[in-house]
Amino acid sequence: MRDISITIPAVALRGMTILPGMVAHFDVSRERSIKAVEEAMMGEQNIFLVTQRDVEDDDPQIDDLYHIGILAKIKQVIKMQHGIVRILVEGEKRAELLGFVESKPFLLAEVSLLEAEDEEYSTEVKEGMLRAVQETYRRYAALNPKAGKEFLHQVSETKDADKLMDLIVNNLPVYYEEKQKYLEAVTIEERYEVLMELLLSEINIISIKKDFQEKVKQRVDKNQKEYLLREQMKVIREELGEDNTESDADQFLQALKKIKAKKDVKEKIKKEIDRFKNIGTNSSESAVARGYIETLLELPWDKASKDNKDLKNAAKVLDDDHYGLEKVKERMLEFLAVRNLTSKGESPIICLVGPPGTGKTSIARSVARALDKEYVRICLGGVRDEAEIRGHRRTYVGAMPGRIATGLRTAGVKNPLMLLDEIDKVSSDYKGDTSSALLEVLDAEQNSRFRDHYVEIPIDLSEVLFIATANSAQDIPRPLLDRMELIEVSSYTENEKMHIAKEHLVRKQIKKNGLKKDQLSISEEALSMVIRGYTREAGVRSLERKLGEICRKAAREIYEGNKKKVTVTKKNLEQFLGKEKYTFDMAGKTDEIGIVRGLAWTSVGGDTLEIEVNVMPGKGEFKLTGQLGDVMKESAQAGISYIRSVSEKFDIPKEFFKENDIHIHIPEGAVPKDGPSAGITMATAMLSAITKKKVRADVAMTGEITLRGRVLPIGGLKEKTLAAKNAGIKTICVPKKNEKDMDEIPGEIKNGLKIVYVETMEDVLDTAFV
Structure with a gap:
């Protein structure tokens, strides 16, 4: 070997090793590497490529690099996006890294070229190496179909052992560390040993992999075979009439004999069971048919529970569970008495209407306990889909019966007490009108043949005792309201x-x-x-x-x-x-002009509110504030029209309404207020402010006004009267037509209150004005 030392730009490679005779491309993004490439391109386009030991290292030092690299020729440089440069190189000669002359702005390396001297190997030795490599590669190629026939032909035709070894290593799918070992083998003998070790290792790996694949294939084939045999057994059993579905069908037939139902219902279920027998077990229809038959068998067609006919027991249970609510208790006992006399009697459809927390739901539970009935509660709040009531058609995936049929199935008898909770909160959308679906359920003329879309067989609901609950009767659709008997559950004193x-x-x-x-x-x-x-x-x-x-x-x-x-x-x-949260707005102590106390009904009970009126010089404007609804605004307009029509009687100048502004205000402006019961209150306050007459502080009133000064009846009288009593009011003005309603209000509320029944505004003013 002879060593030739040169200085040349260098690039550290990550995760790859380039060998002599190998043409490869790679991307460089580090600034030093890019500058090294640019420096090489300015010269003879030679560059030294050396592999770094740690792929993640961004700033490798000399000890972090392998000491043997490759002297390569740059063939092509392409600038990519985001500052990346792609380089095509061809490996030429091995070289040993001696050190770095410079590290900035790029790596300038001092390297020694490693050139193998003419090795004294005989022709026979080289030929032996050549044939051994070719034969080993053929074994490798036989196990690895990805090796390719063309490359195998190229290996067979190559006669130079040195070139052959470089050619094979360049095409072997091995890690860069293995290729680095081959690069560091300088002599032909060393390279031969490294290559043979690599090839034999790859042959072993592929053999082991093939053994594993063969074992997995055998297992899969075995499972497939077992699956086919099982399927064949099923077919044979079906042919012999010994299928498992037969046992399911037998169970259904046994259950069918036990249920109480009419003949036509039993025939329909029998037909479905026969159809189920002929459906294959693997068919998706089998599960659907099974679910449908199970539903039909679980419905209580003619199974009824025995009601407790003891009126005294029923009265005791209702009194034990609830204080007050006399009308509801009385109605339930009446129903039971009729039931006892007629032995059946039509089940009434009762709707308990009242504010939240007044015991509507709990009284339904108590009624069920008093009558020994099964209790089923169905919450209708927010139900929008008609299928929730009538059920889904069986053609749909995931179809199931509606809530009514499911409730009967849960109860297990055809005469339970079914509570339809929050019936005023059902809504409608594109899926259908839920309240209309309830019409058939709650109509005594129709519900003996109620048809659920899923069940399809008519269900008798005539013996179900329906009790509905609602917070407000106004929110229940009119046709639905018409089918129910309303019982008001009013506020508690x-x-x-x-x-x-x-x-x-x-x-x-x-x-x-x-x-x-x-x-x-x-x-x-x-x-x-x-x-x-x-x-x-x-x-x-x-x-x-x-x-x-x-x-x-x-x-x-x-x-x-x-x-x-x-x-x-x-x-x-x-x-x-903690501290008290609420205080009652007590009656005023002094009589004032333009301030009148009104009585209002809210969803949480009664309340009192002061109406204030001011008269100011102006242009005849009429102003209303306090977040009033349309009904109250119209009541105020009716009141002012009445006052103008009787202005002469109260000595009001003709020009008064042109030269003065009237402002009506109801405090608590953030709270919306509306309702047809503040007409006489606003008219009294306005007339007081116009005529400068004082209004008694201990008087409150409720009622609507007409243009001629007549007083119209109102609702929520119990709550309003209770609010007046709590506020310390001594006298209340109530429409004459509400006198009959006052009889139903407990004496404890009316005690201490003077109730004045008014027919016209004159009656109101006689009581209110000082």
């Missing part, structure tokens, strides 16, 4: 809430929070304070939550060992619930 809390809620929350009866006591004064100062609602839901909060705090004190018993009184209530 403070006294009723007190009874409910003492008899039900406190006991329930003590048990729910893991306490014993003797570990917590709440005084009546504290309960009254919770009802008045910490809740504002028509029902008792918030009250129950507040009692639960007291119980949780008491449970913590007892568990931590501080106390054995907790007593809640008016004095220490604030420690459990």
Whole structure:
């Protein structure tokens, strides 16, 4: 060997080794490498390529590189996107890296060319090497089909052992570390040994891989064979009538004998079972048919439970579970009496309408318990798809029966009590009108033959006791409302809430929070304070939550060992619930001009609101503020028209309405207000402001006004009267036509209130003006 030392630009390669005679391209992105290529192109286009040991190293030093590299000729340079340069090179000679002359702006390496001297090997030795390599490569090519016939022919035709070895290594699919070993072998003998080791290693690897593949193939073939044999066995069993589906069908037939149903229903189910027998087990239709038959068999066609006919027991259960709600209890007992007399009787469809938390859902549960009926609750809030009621047609994937049929299936009898909760909140969309689908369910003339799209056989719903609940009757579609008997569940009075809390809620929350009866006591004064100062609602839901909060705090004190018993009184209530949240807007103490107290109904009970009117010099403008709805605006317009029509009677100058502005305001401007019951209140306030007459502070009123001053009836009288009492009002003006409604309001609400029944505005003004 003779060493020739030269200085040349160098590039460190990552993850590749280039061999003599090898033409390859690679991308360079490091700035030093790009500058080294540019420097080489300015000269004789020679460059030294050396492989770095760690692929991830971005700034390799001399110790991080292999010491043997390749002197290559740059054939082509292409500039790519994002500052990347692609280079085509041809490897020429091995060279040893002696060191770096410069490292910036590019690597300038001092290398020694390694040229093998004329090696003294006989022709026989070289020929032996050549034939050994060719034969070994043929073995490799025989195992590896990717080697290619053309390249195998090229290997067979090459007669120079040196060139042959370089040619084979360049085409072997091995890692760059293996190629680096070959590059570092300088003599022909060393290269021969490295190449033969590589070829024999590759032959072993491919043989092992083929053995694994053969084993996997045998296993797959075995599984495939077993699958085919099983399928053949199934066919044979079907031919012999011994198929597994027969046993399923037999079970269905046995179940069919046990169910109580009419003859036509049984015939239909029998037909479906016969059809199921003829369907192949692998067919997707088999699972659909099985599900359908199971549904039909589980429906309670003629299976009914026996009702408890004891009226006294029913009355006791209803009284135990609920305080008040006399009309609802009375209606249920009437139904039971009719049922006992007629032995069947038509099941009524009852709709309980009232604010949230007033016990509508729980009373339905109590009725079921009183009558010993199965109880099924169906929540209709937000249901938009008609198929939820009528079921999906069986042609659809994932079809299932509707909620009514599923409810009967769950109950297991055809005469359960079915609660349709939140019936006012069903909605409609492109999938159908849900409320219209309910018409057939709730119509006594039609529901004896209710047809569910999935079940297809008519279902008798005539014996189901339907009870619906709603917060507002106005939101129930008119045709649906027409099929139900409305029972109003009105707001609870403070006294009723007190009874409910003492008899039900406190006991329930003590048990729910893991306490014993003797570990917590709440005084009546504290309960009254919770009802008045910490809740504002028509029902008792918030009250129950507040009692639960007291119980949780008491449970913590007892568990931590501080106390054995907790007593809640008016004095220490604030420690459990914090500051009072609500205060009643009490009646004013002084009579004022242009301020009148009105009575309003809200979804959480009654309330009082002051209406204020100011009269100012202006251009005859009429202004309304306080976020009023259209109905209240129209009531105000009707009121001012009435006042103008009777202006002479009250000595109001003719020019008054042209020269003055009238401003009506209802406080709490952020709260929307609307409803047909504030007409007389606004008219009284306006007339007071115009005539400068004072209005009594202890008077409140409700009623709508006409242009001629007549007073029209209103709704929500119990809630309004209760609100007036809580606000300390002494006298209330109520439309004469509502006198019959006042008879139904408990005496505890009316006690202490003077009720004036008014027919015209004159009656209102006689009571209201000082």
